[in-house]
Amino acid sequence: MDRDLKLPVGVRVRKHTNSESLQIAFSYHGVECREALRIEPTAKNIKFAERLRSQILLEIEKGTFNYGVHFPDSPKAKMFGTKTAGNKLLGDYLDEFMETCRRGLAHSSVLGYQRALNAHYGKLQNYPIRDVTPPVLREWIAGMKVSAKRVRNVLTPLRGAIALALQDRHLTENPLDLIEVARVTGKVRRRPPYEINPCSLDEIQKILASAHEPYRYGLQLAFFTGMRTSELIALEWEQVDFDNWTVRVDRAVAEGVEKDGGKTEAALRTIELIAPARDAIERLKEVSYGKSRYVVTKPHSKDRYSDSNSWSNAWQRVIAKAEVTRRNSYQTRHTFASLLLSQGENPLWVARQMGHKNTEMIFKRYGRWISSDGLRYQPVSQVATLVIERAKVLS
Numbered sequence: 001m002d003r004d005l006k007l008p009v010g011v012r013v014r015k016h017t018n019s020e021s022l023q024i025a026f027s028y029h030g031v032e033c034r035e036a037l038r039i040e041p042t043a044k045n046i047k048f049a050e051r052l053r054s055q056i057l058l059e060i061e062k063g064t065f066n067y068g069v070h071f072p073d074s075p076k077a078k079m080f081g082t083k084t085a086g087n088k089l090l091g092d093y094l095d096e097f098m099e100t101c102r103r104g105l106a107h108s109s110v111l112g113y114q115r116a117l118n119a120h121y122g123k124l125q126n127y128p129i130r131d132v133t134p135p136v137l138r139e140w141i142a143g144m145k146v147s148a149k150r151v152r153n154v155l156t157p158l159r160g161a162i163a164l165a166l167q168d169r170h171l172t173e174n175p176l177d178l179i180e181v182a183r184v185t186g187k188v189r190r191r192p193p194y195e196i197n198p199c200s201l202d203e204i205q206k207i208l209a210s211a212h213e214p215y216r217y218g219l220q221l222a223f224f225t226g227m228r229t230s231e232l233i234a235l236e237w238e239q240v241d242f243d244n245w246t247v248r249v250d251r252a253v254a255e256g257v258e259k260d261g262g263k264t265e266a267a268l269r270t271i272e273l274i275a276p277a278r279d280a281i282e283r284l285k286e287v288s289y290g291k292s293r294y295v296v297t298k299p300h301s302k303d304r305y306s307d308s309n310s311w312s313n314a315w316q317r318v319i320a321k322a323e324v325t326r327r328n329s330y331q332t333r334h335t336f337a338s339l340l341l342s343q344g345e346n347p348l349w350v351a352r353q354m355g356h357k358n359t360e361m362i363f364k365r366y367g368r369w370i371s372s373d374g375l376r377y378q379p380v381s382q383v384a385t386l387v388i389e390r391a392k393v394l395s
Contacts, residue, residue, distance in 0.1 A: 005043055008050040013041045022046065024053045028060060028067070029080065035071050069169045072130065088170055090132050091125035093161035100160070108254040116154045120144055129165045134178045141184045148182045155181070196365060198335040199223070203324045210322035214287040215314055218296035219332065220280035225271050226336030226354045229312070229329060233305040234258055235295040237288075240281060245273045247281075249355065253307060267355035337362065338369040 007013065012023045014036060022037045022045055037052070039045045052070075059065035068077040094117065101110050117125075124132070124140055141151055155176065165171040199207065204223055208216050222232055230252040239248045249269050251260050273281065284295050292302040305311045308329075315329035333354070340350050347359045347370060356362060363370070 005041070005046060007046065008053075010053045011046060011049045022049045024049050024056075026053060026056055026060070028065065028076075031076070033076055035074060035076075064169065066169050069172075088129050088165075088168075089125065090127050090129050090158075090161060091121075093129060093164045094121070094125060094157055096164055097157055097160035106254070106259065107257040112153075113157050117157055120154050121157075129161075129170050132162070132171075132175055134175045137175055137179055138184050141179070141181065144185070146185070148185045151181050151185050196334045196338075197325070197327045197331055198338040198369075199324070199327075199331060201339075203322070204335070206322040206324055207318055211318045212299060214284055214297060214299065215318070217280045217283040217287070219315075219318070221277055221284070221296065222329075222332040223335055224274055224276040224280065226333050226350075227271070228252065228267075228333060228355075229308045230254055231267075232296060233294075233308070233311055236293045237295055238293070240295065245278055247271045247273060253304070265357075269352060269355050271353055334365075337366045341366050341369040 010025045012025060012034075014021050014023045020041050022039055022041050023034055024037065025032065025034045027033065037045075037049055039048070056065060056070060067074065067080050071077055098110070098113065098117075101113060124136075127136065141155075144151060144154065146154070159176060162171065162174055162176060166174065208220060211219055218232065221227070222229070225232075225247065227235070227247075227249065231249050234251045234253045235247065235249075236251075239250070240246075241248070247270070249267065249271060251258060252267075253259075271277075281295070288294060288297045288302070292304075294302075294304040296305070297303060298305060305314075312329045316326075319326060337350055337354060341347065341362070347362045350366075351357075351359045351362045354362075
């Protein structure tokens, strides 16, 4: 050490056999504390030690000082009972974040975060929070092999956990702030775009003929109302207006849990029932009205379908039996839109029936089926009714 360098108050030099290092001294809860910084006593390092000691004294005065944050390996950190950053794992903070989510977020959102944790966090959860550094995160993100958009969704629980660690002063900076997600992920092969593949009237006929009651009439209602599966399986009889032949959509089943409200504000709507949908309601009334609160029930049961997956499983069995092109059950909604639009229905009316805010999505998804002859939906009702009657004969 240069003998001309003056040491600030509380900063000392420790002499070792072949070297020297700096040490700072301060009082905490009446105990004289001396902590080695393991840096050489240069002018620059002495300034650093002085600033660090001043910061510690300020934190002690404010009551926010955590010994383990500044000196995680010090015996005094354990003596003062402060949890060291080295002892608290990322997984501890992820658990705390998820508990907060369970108290304030929708069940489906919490499930989405949990799936991200299960799929991607693995060994990372066992890292001490102070070891969750930018190099560690870059390697972890690069190993996901998913798109940048997906990575940003996966990072949501991590961001929440890091925010908690920053509040506890177990971290002094956010390691994610130093990472460019798009650059780390690189180019990932995109999935093929989702294909809209509506059923033809002939396919509808075969599908309905292959389905057992009451699932047949649930499918018929799906085909001719355009309801989302989550809305259909949550539909209750008190939502049906028999005088005006309408259905009020104001609830849905998401991830097996029934909730009030819709996917969007526009999803809260009143659907006008065209003839085939009225027929489906009449048939379902014979099955479940007065016996269950739900319009569509499982065979020989008062219960609704538990979630979209259980409905979809039944759908796959039916279309296999019908020997039609395989597609997912959500295509019933696309079938409703394409069928009505191809028969000249007003796009704005179709948008309102389906729960869209305006016609933007209608033109984007179903533009090729839009007719320009301006007719109302009577042709669909007439043709579809004949199809349904034939399906009954075939079954």
